[in-house]
Amino acid sequence: MTFDPLYHPHPSYRLPTYSRNGMVATSQPLAAQAGLDILKKGGNAIDAAIAAAAALTVVEPCSNGIGGDAFALVWTEGRLHGLNSSGPAPASISIDAVKERGHSEMPKFGAIPVTVPGAPAAWGELSRRFGKLPLIEALEPAIRYAEEGFPVSPTAAYYWERAARIYRERLPQNTARSWYDTFAPGGRTPAAGELWRSPGHAWALASIGESGADSFYRGELAEAIAAYVRGEGGFLTAEDLAAFRPEWVDPIHVNYRGYEVWEIPPNGQGLIALLALNILGGMEFAPDSLLAPGALHRQIEATKLAFADGLKFITDPAHMNITVQDLLSASYGDLRRGMIGPQARMPEAGEPSSGGTVYLAAADAEGNMVSFIQSNYMGFGSGLVVPGTGIALQNRGSDFSLDPAHANALQPGKKTYHTIIPGFLTRGGEAVGPFGVMGGYMQPQGHVQAVMNMVDFALHPQAALDTPRWQWHKDLSVSLEPHFPLAAAQALERMGHRITLESGFGSFGRGQIILRDPASGVLCGGTDFRTDGTVAGW
Template sequence: MTVDYLYNPYPLARNSVFANKGMVATSQPLAAQAGLEMLKKGGNAIDAAIATAAALTVVEPTSNGIGSDAFALVWTNNQLYGLNGSGPSPKNISIEAVRRKGHEKMPAHGLVPVTVPGAPSAWVELSKRFGKLPLPDVLEPAIRYAEEGYPVSPTLGKSWDLSYKNYKTLLYGEEFKGWFETFAPNGRAPRIGEVWKSKAHAETLHSIAETNAESFYKGDLADQIADFFSKHGGFLSKEDLAVYKAEWVNPISIEYRGYNVWEIPPNGQGIVALMALNIAKGVEWNDKDTVDTYHKQIEAMKLAYTDGKAYVTDPKDMKMAVEDLLSEVYGQQRRALIGEEAMSPEPYQPVHSGTVYLATADGDGNMVSFIQSNYMGFGSGIVIPETGIALQNRGHDFSLDETHPNALKGGKKTYHTIIPGFLTKGKEAVGPFGVMGGYMQPQGHMQVIMNTIDFHLNPQAALDAPRWQWLKGKKVMVEPHFPSHLAQALSRKGHEVEVAIDSGSFGRGQIIWRDWETGVLVGGTEGRTDGSIACW
């Protein structure tokens, strides 16, 4: 076996799910079923991933949309491929232009933080290179959900209501009218169990499917997006859309105790997870639930994040090479800084996010790790009228300080929080994993991988385990069910520990591992959301 699938220290936790013909793990049951439909129609894991991702724009709009960005790691033909579906800033944007609009820092909502959406192009690139089924067939379940409607699930309903109440007080102006018409047509968010539908969303997905997204980047939909931005004084243009294409990239990795952990290279923050694990692998981890284990994990993550925020940006503008940040020497130097007391590195202020993650696998050995996001919930608050296209606000992470490594300029990709993960051993795939949730994502990746490799937890147990989240300085937040005696012990080491009211900000993950001897798939799904595994 690749890992000890049987160990679960949480007797009341759900069990991992086993199958051998195919599996889809994601945060919404209907989206998981959309992926399974593709597998049963003769499609592969890539078709299943695209179908699930498209469905998630409909059944979890609080986290992603047609105007999202996306990243993917694809295992096929015994090789791992990476796809960067994040878009650059508009060509004509600049620090000076944003300041002239009265902003001292990049806003979170509105037209200014919108960068070129990459998700539709990512779907097309995956389909063209590795898919088996025609794109119209793959997007059909998502189109059906949008056209016929679906009942709102519990976590989705709660998030939708919170977003509506927040937007009602924050979003003023004609440019935000489309969001309220689309997502609060009755003057409120849809309630849990209430059926919501969007004919415009369905028509847009149909157009993307029939034209391989040409309509979105060069055709009628591109015209509608560009005209809207021109009308309301935004920066995104049809030229920005027309020249965009999701980019195939070489995944990056580190060796960790006989395994290789893989991430998408910058501009994504996956390198932060690898840096933290590179520091951690020089430490002996005897038991999971000890103060020494949690203390050193947190300290390693602090160091990795401090350096990630200092260097990660568009690869063209990075001041330090990826190879140097992941080198053994660098890991040793940073590890040497970990002492018995909590340190306070240069702080940053994380923000909450809106992201969906999914993992797929088929009976032929193909596996996909896929993540898609609008950022900060619904994103920019901009919905192009009569299209259902909710646009992300990734440009919010740009700095208006010209000396900052992630300083805004036209045509540049920003530091990106969404990261899919993948695990291999030797020449064999173990499988896809991910933990969505803004700046929690590398922290979740580190904890899930260590739970798997160091502490031998099965996929469901690895996800169910209580999580911690470093905020800034010495501040650490832990989940409500985190052992209180360990939280107190961390406080005695100088950590400023805060116990969260709920688990909403601790990430939402999915895992599928494959036993390469038997071909059996074993999956875990997130209990912190409406997580579901569909399999056969």
């Protein structure tokens, strides 16, 4: 990928980070350092990614946790591997069972939306298949942070306190008691710079590490999780945990101007990013059109069309009534591209022919590269924390529909539409590098913008992340970051977009990118200014 390392589209943009022997980019400096320490101890990029991911459950618990899901794209031995470690709905849950408890739609918090957590299984599976170090050694930095404590970073402190407000408003006091005991001892959350520790978290991580994650699914932790959820009126059982296995999948991709852009296939929403790029790939974008109104308009319209299709069709692949190949076909891309005109339009799904999250990237000197993402969803997740363990359980089941006719209708053992997505770039069958932007439904939009910033507008990874972002919400509504050019915002309004300038902290996602120079092997990394992130290299 060709870019000028000193080129700044804006004077406030930062320069990228370079290294040769290894690199870890995360949203929290201590987690990035944990991954780098593992590299220096002889681990590879896979070990480093596991170390950083586990550390993030401790140092940024407001965005992810042991009780969440995970996905990974791993480049090793000359090919790309995909891991889907998202857990299904419990075997005993059903639409009728949820409705019998008085719900007309899936609740967001509490025990009902708790699905099988997949993150610990992802760590164990990645370590077994590709790691060089024992899992317990990769988890050692996270265990140490939990046991000894660490100073909370500013962004984490903000979201930590916000979560406490949400749970006070939306969860009964008894339900949220264990969360407050763990994450807000004494009735308040830690401030930026304040030391925080979680011995229970350390114990759980040690148990996972020593057992290769087996204790979480078929041992002491599984028993504790199942008993706690049962006591809170949920559906998750020990049998659900014991039955879970992560799934190796074939990544899906589109060719975008000579680069292969890779995503995990459904049930993840990475397909939406590929749908948008499949439309945009047939359009021309001048190198100097970054943030130009016409270029922005076409990006937004393509993304709206992609979301309309994604929200209609994406679910557990065993329940999809359309194939990924049909959705990503050249003919369907042409059809959807033809719907984009000079004015904003309401998004509608097409009819192709049938036939709270953390993202991190890691690379090593051997050529291994990892794109990894994990999440509890909506910050800390369900609001339930298994007492004495630090395990905050996810609420991923809240995305299921209680409409039996909907593609993502709740069913026992089914995986829901999933928002978290890792991305990866290759060219000519060779690795270029991992990229990702966390943040709910912002994620595929962030992927599109990051890819275009690098490929179409020749920005280095840091500038690609620093560029002002837009986010489509629904209908004609689009929000822009406050540092967006005012003239561009006004031009988009004249095109029919309903524009708001949004200063919401972190609502435009937080990303990381690592690229490798194929000739020298030098790594080039960027991290998002919208978080506490850092790129650690050596």
